[in-house]
Amino acid sequence: xDNTGDHTVRIIEKCIEGxxxxxxxxxxxxxxxxxxxxxRILNNxxxxxxxxxxxxITAFGRLGELNNEKALGSWLKRIVINNCISHIRxxxxxxxxxxxxxxxxxxxxxxxxxSIDPTIVHKAIKExxxxxxxxxxxHALENYKHREIAEMLEISESTSKTQYRRALMLLNNMxxxxxxxx
Numbered sequence: 001x002d003n004t005g006d007h008t009v010r011i012i013e014k015c016i017e018g019x020x021x022x023x024x025x026x027x028x029x030x031x032x033x034x035x036x037x038x039x040r041i042l043n044n045x046x047x048x049x050x051x052x053x054x055x056x057i058t059a060f061g062r063l064g065e066l067n068n069e070k071a072l073g074s075w076l077k078r079i080v081i082n083n084c085i086s087h088i089r090x091x092x093x094x095x096x097x098x099x100x101x102x103x104x105x106x107x108x109x110x111x112x113x114x115s116i117d118p119t120i121v122h123k124a125i126k127e128x129x130x131x132x133x134x135x136x137x138x139h140a141l142e143n144y145k146h147r148e149i150a151e152m153l154e155i156s157e158s159t160s161k162t163q164y165r166r167a168l169m170l171l172n173n174m175x176x177x178x179x180x181x182x
Contacts, residue, residue: 009069016063023060029058031145034080040137043126050060050085055080081142085152088134116175122176132167139164 011029014022034055038048058079066075125133134153138144139160144152146160153160 012069015086027056031077037080051083055083124171128167132163135160135163136167
């Protein structure tokens with residue numbers, strides 16, 4: 001029998017009671033994954049650390065609302081993403097609607113010719129403009145639909161799609177021209 005679920009339930013219960021040690025354990029269990037989500041969206045270490053702290057404070061205050069301890073990871077992820085989106089909105093990241101922009105053939109930049117080291121792709125993603133990087137991360141890495149992204153970012157679905165296409169094109173150009181070398 002798996003005791004991991006029971007252990008997590010006990011930790012959550014202690015967190016709800018305000019047990020600081022339990023909160024630290026829960027933080028250690030999820031902080032790295034949540035940090036990775038936030039840094040991909042925000043691309044700024046200081047902002048990411050602030051959002052991570054804010055997200056866990058929010059989570060500890062709302063743990064009593066969690067109905068299913070098995071959903072804790074996705075629940076935390078949603079809090080982190082919502083806080084990242086709020087941060088983006090407050091810093092007025094511009095999401096240009098680039099409908100009239102002439103893109104290369106979509107197929108040309110969906111699949112790179114050679115196998116590319118994921119760390120190189122990660123470095124390239126960090127260099128993307130804020131708007132298209134945010135949409136790329138939410139769509140390609142976090143699996144949100146363009147409709148959902150549009151609602152979260154308060155942009156049109158069309159803008160989400162064009163920002164995604166722009167991100168793919170820019171990434172392809174960066175990787176094609178071997179800007180990033182190990």
